[in-house]
Amino acid sequence: MNYQLNKPPGKVKLSFFWQFLRHEKLPMFVALSAILISSLFQLAAPTVMGHALDTYILVGDESGLLKIALQLLVLFVGSFVASYIQTIAMGGVGQRLLFNLRNAIFTKVDSMPMAFFNQNKAGDLISRINNDTEKLNQFFSEAIMRFVGNAFMIAGAGISLVAIDVRLGVVALLPAAALLIIAKASGGYIKRKNAASLQTTGNFSAAVQENLENFKVMIVFNRQDYFRERLAGVNEDNYQATKQSELANSAFTPLYTFMGQAAQLIAITYGISLVLSGSLTIGLLISFLTYITRFYDPLRQVASFWGSLQAALSAGDRIQHLLTLPTYMTVTADAHTHENLGLVSFKDVTFAYPDGKTVLSDINLTLEPGKTYAFVGPTGGGKTTSASLIARLYDPTEGTVYLSGRDIRSYTDAERAQKIGFILQDPFLLQGTIRENILYGNTRFDHLSDTELMDELARLGLSELVTRFENGLKTEVGSVGGTASAGQKQIVAFIRAILRAPELLILDEATANIDTVTEKLLDQALEALPKATAKVIIAHRLNTIANADEIFFVNGGEITPAGSLEHAMDMLLHKARQS
Template identity: 55%
Template sequence: FVLALNWRLGLVTVLPALLLLGLTRVITPWVKARNAASLRSVGGLSAEIQQSLDHFKVIVAFNRRDYFRSRFAEANVANYAATLRAGIANNIFSPVYELFYHLAQISVLAYGLVLISQGSLSIGLLIAFLTYVTRFYDPMRQIAMLWSTFQLALASWERISMLLSLESNLPELPPAPIIAEAPLLVFDQVGFSYPDGPAILNQVSFQLERGKTYAFVGPTGGGKSTTAALMARLYDPSAGQVLLQGRDLRTYPASERAARIGFILQEPFLLSGTVRDNLVYGNLACQALSPTDLATRLASAGLGKLLTRFEQGLETPVSNEGLSLGQKQLLAFMRAVLRNPDLLILDEATANIDTVTEQLLEECLRQLPPATTRVIIAHRLNTIEAADEIFFINGGEITPAGSLDHAVEMLLNQQGQR
């Protein structure tokens, strides 16, 4: 419109806006990068605080509060610098847009006076142009106040979208038929190694039958927990196959695999909430049960006595400091057993539990359905003495150990070689 009134004065009006647009395109990536760096520094500071608080007992026990202070100070200084740079970047648009607005006004006024002196422009039209300049640049000045916030939002979204775009590196193969007469679990020439690491398992083969109890023993770092993780498909083998009921474990959907295999980790993961929230986690059959029905289900599974270990029963709060490590392992055990899996894997599940409670756990294991296969990984020999078969894991090999005495002899020989 201003070009139609007077194209020369119109160009003077629009030219600062064009320069401003080009400058915005140049500055915007820099502002976005500063905000991304600030978000990373805030995340680093939060992680440092969380780590220090989680391990504060160790810090106090070793009298290293000075270490905590120095690490926090270092992260805090880095965060301050990054936040300061982001603040400068975020506040650069408003003064720049304000500058170009006044530059447009001065340019229109100066050139308008020249045109008036030449008789090419009236004073009234100059006043109208100045009004149009204000109306044209006011929305741009308002956008400038929001543009930096928009760049912060984009930087935040990139961090979130990076997580959302992550995909599982455990592909699901096409379904295959289940072989009813096949052993429950088979390792067929399985090999495994962590990225850029030595081989943990070398061409290992064994099978687990239904309804039996198997124990895996071996020195620390021998590959026991890795073998258990392969059974539950937390990893895929580097070579060979893991078969569940005659079917490649990779062909099972995650939901079906989780229903068939119960896994109790060395360090159980629990959700903040209550004991009930954790018991029904991922268990669709129990999520709709009332507290009374859930307690009945626990009693029928032989887990009622374990529930009494929690002061408020199902409503006992669960937090990082609210439960002991032994109680956390108990809760993880109850959660796994309640799913009634075909294969139950206990990876050092009784390491932090007293002898009386361990006997309760053994009683619960005996009440599992006869077809349930149990895999026990433990260093305490009394935990594995009732196993039907014992395997010795070390040096990338899994060897049948026969009796408990033979397993102890193999452990002693291994320690003697060290």
């Protein structure tokens, strides 16, 4: 169950991301063709100029000048139009890539089990969805096109250099060979620096998120200084790492300029000696020098692109890692139904959180339909964990959980959620009205008007709970800027679970924040549930479980039948005295 994303970068294949661009073949083909045509026009210009110099200017033939000027004009305008077409064709491609990538990542994150969210920080995930996808977008939408154009230009200019004069060409290309070796050697280093930068960006975003979430604690304990210090720490790390990655990305750019100039110098010195010896014309030398610029300028641009390539590779790695993370909690095919396993059955179930101690060991347990079970035990004893295994928020480390006689892993998420209602210890309300919150994902009552829904709620003994809210079903609540109290949240979660008419209802400290009068209403609603509905009640206040058919004591890896309420009390007291 290892879902941890924080690990050093592995091998990323940019081809992996092709799937997100597969609908972009036409615009990319048009853009590519345009870029090649534009480069071709630009490559032709120096030859035309050199030719003009030799045939017209040096011999003093003014009539040819206009002709040459016109030819050049056609080349330049052609190049301009082609690059314009390229820009238009590529417009939107990057944004669509970004859109598809973010959707894919979000769908993936959405499908991950509980353990994934325990092991990864929301802030880092947000950074992957926002920042890393943007880096990839930049790469695919801009850099790759520039790269193709430049690569074509470099190849064309290189061939022209050698074509004009083989000796001169080879000499002028020597500095480029040196650059190639340097770039190859430094690639790994630059990629590592970029990966470190992205990781610290993720950490920073995680720290900010943690800060914002815990601001109440921060203010109550007046520990703004502590949080500020922690934030300053991760900010400093991010600053240092990003500074180093930017430096690494651009460190070689001046070298490229220098090598280009070196090539010019060599070409001029050697070229002039060739002109003097009569084996090269002045026009060709001028063409040659222009081709050197046409060769080394794009090379420098490719060098700056190199940095963005490394950044894209690092970002791509982080995204690919997330997208290809296996989901261990898959639906298995074996849906064989066993006899006599009750509603829920644990067979030799052992469970430990990753890197944690064993919470349950070798548990065998059967829950029958229609009965009420209580789980009691000391704090941290494993009650919530046991309930989470019943609802398959986690899979056991060993053993099997059966639901209605079938391996719980053979149910789809929807089937399972239909059968099991789980009121969490800390319920979450969505931004919206009470109505939206109690019907959340429940299509059975969606079509009812508010009045009809209230009738239905009255039938289930729940309407009095709703009228406790100021505007009844229309009351606005919610986590973001919401105003529901802890007890109010539990009431909404309670109604939400009951309306789904589950076969098994798990209440994890569901009434801990609720006053005794309201609690009676909840009890009545539980009584009104169909006779076949089984209940698992987890509670510290033992009065809430007085009516349970069976009480289990959960502690130290074991789930032991406690027999009577008195015995359960004894076990709790005994445990308290021990510690």
